[in-house]
Amino acid sequence: xxxxxxxxxxxxxxxxxxxxxxxxxxxxxxxxxxxxxxxxxxxxxxxxxxxxxxxxxxxxxxxxxxxxxxxxxxxxxxxxxxxxxxxxxxxxxxxxxxxxxxxxxxxxxxxxxxxxxxxxxxxxxxxxxxxxxxxxxxxxxxx
Amino acid sequence: xxxxxxxxxxxxxxxxxxxxxxxxxxxxxxxxxxxxxxxxxxxxxxxxxxxxxxxxxxxxxxxxxxxxxxxxxxxxxxxxxxxxxxxxxxxxxxxxxxxxxxxxx
Ligand SMILES: Nc1ncnc2c1ncn2[C@@H]1O[C@H](COP(=O)(O)OP(=O)(O)OP(=O)(O)O)[C@@H](O)[C@H]1O
Ligand SMILES: [Mg+2]
Numbered sequence: 736x737x738x739x740x741x742x743x744x745x746x747x748x749x750x751x752x753x754x755x756x757x758x759x760x761x762x763x764x765x766x767x768x769x770x771x772x773x774x775x776x777x778x779x780x781x782x783x784x785x786x787x788x789x790x791x792x793x794x795x796x797x798x799x800x801x802x803x804x805x806x807x808x809x810x811x812x813x814x815x816x817x818x819x820x821x822x823x824x825x826x827x828x829x830x831x832x833x834x835x836x837x838x839x840x841x842x843x844x845x846x847x848x849x850x851x852x853x854x855x856x857x858x859x860x861x862x863x864x865x866x867x868x869x870x871x872x873x874x875x876x877x878x
Numbered sequence: 879x880x881x882x883x884x885x886x887x888x889x890x891x892x893x894x895x896x897x898x899x900x901x902x903x904x905x906x907x908x909x910x911x912x913x914x915x916x917x918x919x920x921x922x923x924x925x926x927x928x929x930x931x932x933x934x935x936x937x938x939x940x941x942x943x944x945x946x947x948x949x950x951x952x953x954x955x956x957x958x959x960x961x962x963x964x965x966x967x968x969x970x971x972x973x974x975x976x977x978x979x980x981x982x983x
Contacts, residue, residue: 749901753931774931774962781933785900839907839938843970847934850969 739765739805747792747799747817749785755801756780762803763811766873775851776811776871782844783815783867789836791819791865809873818864825857881906883913890919897931903939914946922947927958927981936963937970944975957981 741762745751756777763776780801787799800816822828829849834842849855852871859865879902882893892910896902914922922943926932944954958981959967967978 749899752899752901753897756931771961777931778933778962778966781899781931785933785935789900839903839935839942841934841937841941841970843934843937846969847966851965 736807737804738807741803743801745799745801747788747797747819749788751799752781752784752788755784755799759801759803759813763805763873766805766809766811767875768873769876772871772873772875776813776869779848779851779855779869779871780813780815782848783813783869786844786867787815787817787819787865789840791817791821793820795819809875811869811871811873813869813871814866815869816864816866821861821863822857822859822865823861825859829857879903879906881909883909885913885917885919888919889921889923890914890917891923891925893925893928895928898929898936898939899931899933900935903935907939907942910943911946914943914952918950919952921953921955923955923957925958926956926960926963929958929960929963932960932963932966934966934970936966937972940967940972940976941970944972953977955979 759780760773760777797819802814804812827833829845831846832842834840852869854870856868879896884891947954954976956976956978964980
């Protein structure tokens with residue numbers, strides 16, 4: 736059951752990367768996470784938001800839609816959605832080291848999201864956009 | 879995010895400060911590459927002691943400098959990593975190309 740929910744929309748400007756991850760982390764703090772758990776959430780959210788900016792809205796400015804749901808079993812579910820270009824082959828995109836942008840991009844964003852959360856779901860349609868869902872159970876400091 | 883760079887004739891020491899993400903990495907990278915090209919150091923140390931956050935942009939930062947340095951056999955060392963940054967670097971296998979170590983905090 737969802738016990739608390741938060742929604743926000745930000746422009747796909749790179750300056751919002753730190754704002755988005757910090758805001759999601761602050762909202763998740765009500766579950767009393769450890770510092771490591773908070774960092775894991777921040778890192779995964781940073782990857783997803785950056786992808787919306789550098790890939791989804793590569794040649795334009797758009798909106799990024801973020802939802803955070805807190806479940807009663809101490810689970811945080813973060814949804815990050817863009818209405819950008821979409822991904823044609825999700826399986827391939829999720830492979831470690833796969834990147835469509837050269838330069839200093841390592842192609843490890845999805846790998847980071849996967850290993851820093853309990854579950855990563857990616858849905859996408861070319862021309863319509865991409866939705867990334869991150870689930871993480873918070874064990875917290877109190878145990 | 880900022881970087882302080884010092885060169886002693888052999889080693890280029892880069893002290894990074896703040897949060898490393900896609901937004902903050904580019905100017906830092908240009909600064910460091912500029913100094914690497916000019917100084918041709920035998921070794922570059924990237925000190926992460928004062929880095930408070932890092933995502934996969936940090937991987938790109940380390941990997942890119944590694945590639946540049948290996949063009950003239952320079953060595954790369956990454957020090958002072960937080961446990962979060964260390965986790966990200968290990969995931970990328972950066973421990974196989976550079977000497978990486980955690981900081982004491
Ligand atoms: N929101 C998105 N919209 C469109 N394409 C995307 C999106 N997210 C990811 N992709 C595609 O999936 C690929 C892999 O993404 P991933 O985050 O793993 O690596 P990267 O962003 O290329 O590099 P890194 O995250 O290591 O800097 C991208 O190169 C891009 O082609
Ligand atoms: Mg990415």
